[in-house]
Amino acid sequence: MNKFPGESHDARRRGPRDRGDEAREDSEARLCDCAAQGLGKRPGNRAGLGKLAGIASIGAAAAGALPAAASDWGRINLPRGVTNVSTRIYALHMMAFWVCVCIGVVVFGVMIWSLIFHRKSRGAVPDVTLLHNTKVEVVWTAIPVLILVGMAIPAARLLVRINNDTNSRLSIRVNGFQWGWQYKYVGTNVSVISKLSMSSDAARMLDSGIDVDRVPDYLLNVDHQLVVPVGEKIRLLITSVDVVHSWWVPDLGVKKDAIPGFINQASFIINPSKTGVYRGQCTELCGRDHAFMPIVVRAVTPAAFRAWLKRKEAAEKEASARAPASTSAAVST
């Protein structure tokens, strides 16, 4: 049930993974340790390239830099993601990209033709009668309009679809704060405060002396993850307690601003087969530590989710019985 395909859906992770790290802290959520597999080969790669660099007798500094620089050249496009919406966004993005490429080939082709064949040094004589041509001008106004209409229709359809937040099974309140996120499961007493993981936080300090390549998921890891079920429509009610933030997880195709005093909605359904860990970051400048408030979503099966929620609820109840009114004091709304 919790099986992951070999390459893992955690497309944003890189580097060696310390299994004893943050995932363990949230031990209830430790449902898919196998996510870490398939990543072990990276260090090997690294060593091999380091050797190559050495053979090429690039200086020691370069040899140190090169391996790190050798593994991620291929990350140049949007992820397809794990929701229907994110896949459709990807398709729209690729459609727009290829339309631009086609226009570019034609327009740049004509320009390059001129640059090569209409040069003075080749004896080109200017055709000064070429001042304007209504027919051509109408054509090159009309064709772009048609292309735009062709792009706008699927975009508008998808837009309407994305903004349909009805019929959700589960609502989660997302509170942005400087600098982290609080998640409250509506209808339960469960509240999770999610901040940059300790190991990343230590490494990101100026002159920390820690090699960030050795920090698991540096800057993309949190102490407490947002746990959600796959296959169910989840509605996020997003707001902020201080300044504007923005909640973004590329694999879910969700980005929505968290605005103090207002509640925004966003929703997603993770494809049932896509359990895993999905990472994102705050995407609206929110002050000094804007770079350090990542988002980590762990998608588990509905059964595992309910079990997790039940355990969490019980734990919360126990905690609040012991110390009343201390729950989520950090971010009250």
Next chain:
Amino acid sequence: MDQPYESTAHADHEHKPHGWRRWVFATNHKDIGTMYLIFAGVMFFLGGAAAMAIRAQLFKSGMELFDPGVYNSLVTMHALLMIFGAVMPAWVGLANWMIPMQIGAPDMALPRLNNLSFWILPFAGTLLVSSFFVPGGAPAGGWTMYPPLMEQFGASFPMVVFAIHLLGISSILGAINIVVTIMNLRAPGMSLLRMPLFVWAWLITAYLLIAVMPVLAGAVTMLLTDHFFGTSFFNAAGGGSPVMFMHIFWFFGHPEVYILILPAFGVISEIIPTFSRKPLFGYEAMVYATASIAFLSFIVWGHHMFTVGMPVAAQLFFMLSTMLIAVPTGVKVFNWTATMWRGSLSFEPPMLFAVAFLFLFTIGGFSGLMLALVPADYQYHGTYFVVAHFHYVLVPGAVFAIIGAIYYWLPKWSGRMYDMRLAKWHFWLSVISVNVLFFPQHFLGLAGMPRRIADYAPQFTDWNMVSSIGGFVFGASQLLFPYIIWRCVRAGKPAEARPWDGARGLEWELPSPAPYHSWQTPPSEAMLAHGAEH
């Protein structure tokens, strides 16, 4: 024919004051234009220094150089210096130099206003830059200054607000002067549709400035009163809304980006015909396209805010209006291409920069079109994809056009030629490094790197290193530019009145260097006809 203007006979009119008075009390459009350009150059290198610091910080993953707060200040100041300090004043400087010469006028219509609008700038610039040295450092909320974040910064916050007020006043006064000059001082016979396109582009830009700079002033004043006088324009707890600031800001902000780029369209429309030795294709279509772009710029601001939670209908409207801009912009690109088509092309430095503009601005246009599609924008918004997009339209767009314009008109201004070989080096270094600098940022954004972050996950290191290397080379290459200009002004070979054989327009009918009071007798109909042969 080449020297219809008898400069010697009017030598007594060259009664310019000498020493510091010439500059402090300047009323001459050329002196003021020169000061604008020097100011813009200084700001360009200050803003560039901030950019170098940013690229150094981002060279690799892991905090290396600056505290994140300082980094955010650098990002903010880079934008403010480049937009308000470098590009806008550079365009006003070019307008000052060229508009009177191109329309057959002796000077700008309102010379003392001209003096004032320039001399506000050094004070505004100093106020802006000195905010770095107050307790708490420079503002770090981004040039968009979104509340409530912007209100968290201490002493620097009112300084920036006042600097923006001053810069806005300067821009409005400059714009008024340009409109009045164009409307009243055109030579007899120069109807609006015979004006050179640089003049047209500036006329339209000036109206944009007059329309939107007060809006920005209003927005920052509301920020100020929210912070110091207890109003709640942007505070939800008091009945206001942070989103309202975004609406007001971008109602200014989108026309603002056209203020930065429309004069570039004008310059490119001057340079390409000259070095294609062929009149501009579709002159009238170019004018109408520029005007349409200016109009559309007022109704697309929402595309900067697709993720703030606007109603679907509003998102749809802003998507469609934004896509519509591609039509007149496309017309312009096609017309420039058609101007080169069956021309007789040569590649002197101004043309090199213009051709690079044509290709690279178009790439920025493509990413702009992709960004207009709202669902895709949900993924692109706030990432390096956006950074790549607007740097493609502003650096190889606006900045290349400014550099091209200076290489184009410098012989006319100084009466001397510059070192072509060195200028070509400047071009090739710039055009290669600018792509190394900005193209990988598309990849970074798509792969998930948010903008305005002081540090990033190691998976983004590779392309950031490439980008930084491109940035350092680009930054260093720009140092060639003042050197080339300095050498030209000091020791260049004398330039002819018409140094480019394909050049048309009234400015080329004047001797080089152009006389202090450009046109004291109106140009003849023959000169006009030669220049305005569309």
